[in-house]
Amino acid sequence: MRHSLIITAALFATGAQAEVPRDFLARFEKEAGTAASAERGARFFTAKQGGEWSCASCHTERPTLAGRHARTDKAIAPLAPAANAERFTDAAKVDKWFRRNCNDTLNRLCSAQEKADVMAWLLSLK
Amino acid sequence: MKKLIALPALLAVLALPAHADNYSVPKHAAFQEECTSCHMAYPPQMLDADSWRAVMNGLSKHFGSDASIDQKRRAAIADFLVAHAGGRKTGGTRDANGKPLLRISETARFEKKHREIAAATWQRASIKSPANCTACHAQAAAGDYNERSIRIPK
Numbered sequence: 001m002r003h004s005l006i007i008t009a010a011l012f013a014t015g016a017q018a019e020v021p022r023d024f025l026a027r028f029e030k031e032a033g034t035a036a037s038a039e040r041g042a043r044f045f046t047a048k049q050g051g052e053w054s055c056a057s058c059h060t061e062r063p064t065l066a067g068r069h070a071r072t073d074k075a076i077a078p079l080a081p082a083a084n085a086e087r088f089t090d091a092a093k094v095d096k097w098f099r100r101n102c103n104d105t106l107n108r109l110c111s112a113q114e115k116a117d118v119m120a121w122l123l124s125l126k
Numbered sequence: 127m128k129k130l131i132a133l134p135a136l137l138a139v140l141a142l143p144a145h146a147d148n149y150s151v152p153k154h155a156a157f158q159e160e161c162t163s164c165h166m167a168y169p170p171q172m173l174d175a176d177s178w179r180a181v182m183n184g185l186s187k188h189f190g191s192d193a194s195i196d197q198k199r200r201a202a203i204a205d206f207l208v209a210h211a212g213g214r215k216t217g218g219t220r221d222a223n224g225k226p227l228l229r230i231s232e233t234a235r236f237e238k239k240h241r242e243i244a245a246a247t248w249q250r251a252s253i254k255s256p257a258n259c260t261a262c263h264a265q266a267a268a269g270d271y272n273e274r275s276i277r278i279p280k
Binding site for chain 2: 069071072073074092096099100101103104
């Protein structure tokens with residue numbers, strides 16, 4: 001009994017940091033209830049949505065490249081998983097940055113569909 | 127004899143530059159990770175405790191950006207900043223209404239130290255704003271804001 005508890009706990013502990021980028025595409029598609037579109041994601045990412053900034057203002061229109069913070073000029077490592085293996089491997093970070101950056105660019109949270117589309121586009125970049 | 131020993135010691139103290147403050151940032155993992163993802167690590171010593179509390183209580187509108195973080199880390203970073211906050215040395219740290227200033231660049235000490243810098247200089251593309259310490263203080267990240275290390279870019 002005790003052993004199975006320890007094993008279960010260990011599985012949960014490792015599971016918490018075992019995400020890969022495709023997991024987020026699957027999660028957001030499931031939440032949205034529809035398939036993602038990389039093409040729609042590209043448009044969403046590069047166009048301003050009513051605010052002062054688009055996603056590309058900091059992450060560039062080609063997120064396989066490094067970006068710069070639009071206000072502080074601080075270097076930002078590439079966002080696309082193909083160029084940066086650390087991206088989209090930690091659910092807490094993914095949720096934190098979508099929350100903050102959607103608020104900054106849209107003045108609201110992003111829908112699951114918008115997040116799925118962006119994931120699909122980022123995953124398509126080589 | 128006593129006087130002979132005291133004199134060199136006194137001279138040594140007088141020779142120390144008055145502006146040789148140490149602004150190196152104490153180690154703190156959550157502070158480093160959360161705060162430096164968007165900007166350089168501003169030294170906790172540059173604001174007083176009330177200002178840091180106000181900054182950390184307003185992260186969802188942090189100078190125009192949503193910088194909100196989870197409650198546990200927010201409290202830990204606030205404690206760290208308050209513990210290392212500057213005292214009197216930061217100069218005036220309240221605005222005209224008595225509210226704590228949020229920007230280091232608005233404190234009396236900062237303004238006094240930068241009084242020779244023209245408004246147009248701050249706006250150069252190579253500098254951008256008073257928040258960009260490293261533009262002129264190349265060693266700022268190491269806590270060195272000494273006059274001898276300053277190079278103002280064109």
